Amino acid sequence: MSSGNQYERLFKLWATVSKLVVDGKRSMGRVIDALQQIVDEARSWKLDLHPTQEDGEVIQGWDLEKHYDSPEFNGRHYSLESPEVKGWIRDPTTYPDEFKGKAVFLWGSRRWFSGFRKVACLAWDGRRVGVRWCWLGHGWHRLGPALLASNSKQSEARLEQAIP
Numbered sequence: 001m002s003s004g005n006q007y008e009r010l011f012k013l014w015a016t017v018s019k020l021v022v023d024g025k026r027s028m029g030r031v032i033d034a035l036q037q038i039v040d041e042a043r044s045w046k047l048d049l050h051p052t053q054e055d056g057e058v059i060q061g062w063d064l065e066k067h068y069d070s071p072e073f074n075g076r077h078y079s080l081e082s083p084e085v086k087g088w089i090r091d092p093t094t095y096p097d098e099f100k101g102k103a104v105f106l107w108g109s110r111r112w113f114s115g116f117r118k119v120a121c122l123a124w125d126g127r128r129v130g131v132r133w134c135w136l137g138h139g140w141h142r143l144g145p146a147l148l149a150s151n152s153k154q155s156e157a158r159l160e161q162a163i164p
């Protein structure tokens with residue numbers, strides 16, 4: 001199939017999905033989620049909030065640790081040793097704009113410091129990426145997402161549900 005035919009098919013599918021949403025036969029939220037998953041897949045990472053954070057509430061770090069230690073997130077945690085993280089620290093020009101203004105938590109890097117359990121986070125200071133360590137006894141809000149690897153199987157399933 002030539003790329004011209006692929007583009008034609010893509011635009012026809014998009015027109016069909018758009019009409020289904022406008023006619024109320026498909027959920028706009030599901031289509032948005034499916035498209036976001038495609039974007040996230042291309043990046044290999046995503047920012048994740050616990051449902052409590054999404055609702056604008058504060059959640060304790062201890063509860064977040066339990067949440068991110070669940071099987072759903074197995075093998076998806078970024079750490080200070082992740083190649084992308086090392087690259088952002090080494091070359092701040094590559095740090096994603098959507099991370100700036102947030103404390104981006106790396107649940108793959110947790111340590112005990114003087115009897116306190118802490119998790120690493122990335123913070124933009126206007127010029128470079130800094131690493132901070134936050135105590136799990138603190139509260140996290142929506143500006144404290146976790147950095148996770150994208151889950152491509154999950155996104156494929158969502159896309160299949162959204163497209164007729």
